[in-house]
Amino acid sequence: MMENALKGLQYFALQGAVDSIAPFGLGHINDSFLVQAEGKSYLLQRLNTSVFKTPQVIEGNLRALLAHAPELFAKHLRGTGGNYHEFDGEHWWRLQEFVPNSYSPNELQPNELREVSTGFGCFTAQFGSQPLEKYTESIPHFHDLHLRLRQLQAALEANAAGRLESVLAEVGQVQQFNWIAARFDKLVDEGLPLRICHNDAKAGNCLLSKPDSRFLKVVDLDTVGPGYALFDLGDMLRSMLFNVPENRENLESLSFSKERFHAIVNPFVEACSGVLKPIEIESLPFGGLYMTYIMAVRFLTDYLNGDIYYKVSHEKENLSRARNQLTILELMASSMA
Template sequence: MVSAKTNLELQKLLGAFSVDQGAYTFNKIDQGFINDTYLVLKNGQPYYILQRINSEVFTDVPGVMGNITKALSYLTDTDYSLVALVPTITGQSYCKFNSSGYWRLMEYIPNSLAYDSAKKTEIAFGAGKILGKFHFLLQNASSAQFVDTIPHFHDLHLRKEQFQKALNKSSQERRDKANLAIPFVLETLPLLLDLSSSTLPVRICHNDTKLNNILFSRKTNQALCFIDLDTIMKGYFYYDFGDLVRTVANTAKEDEKDHHKINFDRPLFESFLDGLATSSAFLTAEELKSLPLGIVFMPFIHGLRALTDYLNNDQYYKVSYADQNLDRSLSLFDFSKKALSEVSYIQEMVAKKLIQ
């Protein structure tokens, strides 16, 4: 629960949206590193998700909400649940409320939940299936309609430059603590830089497809839809593929300190591919070829961003303890190493399950 003062403030804010009158209560949701999110309840039952958009990270809020609105017009089908935005009383998709920033309201999808790790093959299968469905539904969306709300978001050349600047400005103490991560970055960058500049088809991507950004049915464990759509914009399919595999095939938490717990689970990965195969016919031969290194690329670039933020004294990601960004980077890099050792196997499985 939130404090009485915060509850009253959120109640007032809710009045800016087209909702039924009544006494609502609010539970803070702590999943996610960027936005502030609240579950809105009435008589103890969840009705809405209220979210403050972090405008320091997402500086183009109109662009973000425009991209989401356009994408949602495509993301509707019998086996893809609609993430419905609740309009403001003036008919907008979001509002600016006094000094507290930009807010949006979404309908709660009943009997749904999110998982931080797969652990069961049926969850891995569902994740692959909903990823394929998401891209299948968006394949005809014109990229010209979408703005780059975070330009060069997964551009490894840019992230390399940012890392080098942070490294040059960082304290000796932080560089010393990162003495295992920094050499791995310098060693691995040359392997992946060409992948990020390839001539793959440009698609409308989610761009943040970690497993807990998928809602599943509590009753059937079927994957329902993607949530946290702020990063919907142009990209390459391997972005979404690699990002999801890193949280499906690895059952350890993102900042796991015991790297023996970090694994590349082959049965979970194969189930994921089986799910993706139900809606993968749209993928080109070039895209399929990019997938094995895409699994290495995405945890690596996330790890690089976390390490850069650590060297910059934790300006971007929320941290709950001093070295959490360093722990995130080391954990992500360890999965990149393990995925790199599995590239031949991944190529074999992609050919077997996805190439018709």
């Protein structure tokens, strides 16, 4: 792995010798490395082309993002070929400056919830007037619930990993929430507008300042593209409202916190209300149900398929993630009805 990273780094003209390079972060998809060179820190990433099959699309989206609002993002370095993504014959790589005195929040105190929400709200506000045609979905139909439900059905029928009998209860839970797809369709029919979204809005994709926890940068931009505002707000509710690891199953002690709910929703609305239409603002809480449901479906599908999409540390991790999301979904649905 380190040998590959060093090879990828050669495509970026860093000043001075490389002092160290080491794996960094806990991302599900791409491989990341912290690079130290001549007293400066960089983040080197290898794009997972099993997931992101068209690196050229991600390159085009990144160029548009950095041209429009560079202050929102970490500085990316162009490679020796003049692009932000460089190909070494086997892998695609990119390099960005490591933002000093920054961190991605983990425990998520109320002030951190507000700052993360403000950050993604600022993103929505900045790109509210950007033409949709400047951006392309890096993963087509990424948040298409109907597609994800069809994929689950195909996984159930194939039972490729022989795990169907162990997830019948979870399949039943999924079926109980089919109404979410119909409600979303109704919102679209009523005029819910497409806009440029991050499409993976969670605390790990937002950098805060170490001294005072202020919002600094939005990161991990591979999924940026056309979407709906409720996708980003919903992803924050899904991943931040209950403050538990995504793979934790024992959630009996969880309860819905209005304080945390408002600490996520209100700053987002305040930051981007100038670009959002009334139907978007009204539908934002529903985004929590939509995004939690779609992730439960995706985790369960990957478990049935034999863990071919998400990285796992043990055989049942995707099942634990699916159970986690289904529990959170039930808590949301009962508290937001």
